[in-house]
Amino acid sequence: MPPLPSPVTALSAPGKVLLTGGYLVLDRNYTGTVFALDARIHAIVQQLRRSHRRGTSGSTTETKPTGLGTEAHPCGAVVEDQDAEDTIVVRSPQFVDAVWEYGVQRCDNGGGVQVLQKGNGPRNPFVETSLNYALTYISYVADSKDFGSLSVTILADNDYYSETATSRGTATKGHGARFANFGVPLFEAHKTGLGSSAALVTALVSALVIHRTMQAEDLGNGRDKLHNLAQAAHCAAQGKVGSGFDVASAVYGSCLYKRFTPAILESVGDVGTTGFEERLFRIVEDVDPEHPWDTECVDFGMQLPRGMQMVLCDVECGSQTPSMVKKVLEWRKNSRREADILWAGLQNNNERLRQELKRLAQHPDAITDTDFSEISTFIQRSRVHLRTMTSQTGVPIEPKVQTELLDRITELDGVIGGVVPGAGGYDAIALLIRDDPAVIARLNEMFQNYESAVEDDFGGKIGNVRLLGVRHGSEGVKNEMLDQYAGWV
Numbered sequence: 001m002p003p004l005p006s007p008v009t010a011l012s013a014p015g016k017v018l019l020t021g022g023y024l025v026l027d028r029n030y031t032g033t034v035f036a037l038d039a040r041i042h043a044i045v046q047q048l049r050r051s052h053r054r055g056t057s058g059s060t061t062e063t064k065p066t067g068l069g070t071e072a073h074p075c076g077a078v079v080e081d082q083d084a085e086d087t088i089v090v091r092s093p094q095f096v097d098a099v100w101e102y103g104v105q106r107c108d109n110g111g112g113v114q115v116l117q118k119g120n121g122p123r124n125p126f127v128e129t130s131l132n133y134a135l136t137y138i139s140y141v142a143d144s145k146d147f148g149s150l151s152v153t154i155l156a157d158n159d160y161y162s163e164t165a166t167s168r169g170t171a172t173k174g175h176g177a178r179f180a181n182f183g184v185p186l187f188e189a190h191k192t193g194l195g196s197s198a199a200l201v202t203a204l205v206s207a208l209v210i211h212r213t214m215q216a217e218d219l220g221n222g223r224d225k226l227h228n229l230a231q232a233a234h235c236a237a238q239g240k241v242g243s244g245f246d247v248a249s250a251v252y253g254s255c256l257y258k259r260f261t262p263a264i265l266e267s268v269g270d271v272g273t274t275g276f277e278e279r280l281f282r283i284v285e286d287v288d289p290e291h292p293w294d295t296e297c298v299d300f301g302m303q304l305p306r307g308m309q310m311v312l313c314d315v316e317c318g319s320q321t322p323s324m325v326k327k328v329l330e331w332r333k334n335s336r337r338e339a340d341i342l343w344a345g346l347q348n349n350n351e352r353l354r355q356e357l358k359r360l361a362q363h364p365d366a367i368t369d370t371d372f373s374e375i376s377t378f379i380q381r382s383r384v385h386l387r388t389m390t391s392q393t394g395v396p397i398e399p400k401v402q403t404e405l406l407d408r409i410t411e412l413d414g415v416i417g418g419v420v421p422g423a424g425g426y427d428a429i430a431l432l433i434r435d436d437p438a439v440i441a442r443l444n445e446m447f448q449n450y451e452s453a454v455e456d457d458f459g460g461k462i463g464n465v466r467l468l469g470v471r472h473g474s475e476g477v478k479n480e481m482l483d484q485y486a487g488w489v
């Protein structure tokens with residue numbers, strides 16, 4: 001008889017900033033330096049009921065989900081016993097109407113486990129795919145289709161989204177101190193670009209796998225498998241294979257990242273198709289000799305040098321990463337010679353920046369003055385390359401309004417340098433500053449009346465500039481204590 005699962009399991013995973021290596025990191029010949037953040041997404045899994053399907057064990061019934069009746073499901077399986085159907089309810093209580101309720105279906109021919117959303121509400125592909133992938137893997141390794149009913153709560157640290165009138169209000173109330181109530185539907189919330197989907201998928205699949213097949217203490221040893229599962233689920237939900245730096249940092253924390261060979265994930269197919277569970281198992285457990293995992297996360301858990309801090313500034317203005325990536329890659333394909341020179345220049349400079357950060361972090365005594373001048377120089381040089389990339393590709397990687405903002409900020413005493421991280425565009429900017437409250441005060445003062453004075457080359461417009469509360473965090477996915485969720489779960 002399998003052990004009864006613990007009634008509640010909670011894990012969280014961090015957001016990210018790709019300080020250097022945007023676009024380059026899509027190619028395994030180059031790397032990206034990614035910092036995990038202290039803004040995290042939490043997934044809390046609660047066992048509601050153990051299933052009492054014939055031939056399965058452990059049949060205590062605590063709550064009874066609403067039955068759907070006999071129903072044919074897309075993958076061909078049939079749920080016959082309405083009392084026996086397991087239900088999974090996922091809630092994001094910081095947002096209005098953010099509840100997704102699913103029935104669980106077991107597919108024929110090794111097609112895995114697929115959830116079917118009840119009702120006609122908006123779907124959440126990242127939640128749905130995480131459930132499909134995690135439940136398929138769990139049922140295969142545990143050789144059991146018996147999940148019982150689950151309630152899952154998602155809670156995100158506030159900096160993942162721009163403030164709303166409601167969230168500003170809740171910050172002053174006790175209940176909202178840690179997690180704000182945004183008072184809007186999730187699709188209306190404006191993301192700040194910290195990688196909410198990668199943190200969400202990582203936390204959710206990890207919480208489900210730990211809940212059903214591991215103990216909390218197994219997290220360390222299980223990290224590689226959770227990484228493989230989260231990458232597979234995130235790629236499937238996104239509908240494309242990106243570099244995966246966001247999932248890797250959500251799992252392992254800050255690191256120098258070299259991507260996995262995309263072919264590893266290209267053969268998994270869709271949930272419900274014949275043999276999906278076997279293919280997914282082989283990917284997660286890394287037992288396919290033709291496609292071994294080759295992700296490289298070096299120096300994971302790396303810290304910033306003593307006396308340095310990283311801050312992010314929301315500029316209330318979004319960007320379209322997928323179309324930007326497509327355009328940059330197209331340009332690179334058609335202008336290979338110029339691209340190779342540019343890529344090599346960037347990689348070289350980014351590497352020198354990383355090495356200098358590492359040297360200072362490892363030898364705090366070497367920090368004789370606090371202006372971090374070498375770091376400033378490398379950041380400025382990277383920006384020159386990024387502006388060349390901008391003009392050559394016609395993609396707003398460092399558009400003029402961001403150049404102006406970064407230049408003005410860099411003039412402030414205590415600011416070491418700043419970049420438009422990741423894909424660039426109009427997302428939040430990342431600054432390295434001296435770790436001193438006076439620098440934060442100077443930034444806030446400047447932002448109070450900040451207005452762009454230039455006309456942007458891509459028509460973009462910066463809204464309010466606001467310092468986010470988020471700082472670098474370095475730690476990857478981790479177990480969480482339940483007391484911090486009081487009032488939400």
Ligand SMILES: Nc1ncnc2c1ncn2[C@@H]1O[C@H](COP(=O)(O)OP(=O)(O)O)[C@@H](O)[C@H]1O
Pocket residue numbers: 092124125126127154155156186191193194195196197198200
């Ligand atoms: N708090 C949350 N609860 C549930 N789903 C969320 C939450 N935050 C983000 N998501 C999911 O992640 C998606 C956003 O992912 P994406 O567009 O890739 O942005 P990001 O750059 O932040 O990862 C949302 O559409 C939603 O499906």
Ligand SMILES: C[C@@](O)(CCOP(=O)(O)OP(=O)(O)O)CC(=O)O
Pocket residue numbers: 017018021022023024025026193194195242243244245246321325421422423424427
């Ligand atoms: C272009 C990229 O190399 C980096 C994109 O970094 P962002 O941090 O901008 O990513 P999003 O969270 O998707 O907005 C694409 C990739 O590596 O997948």
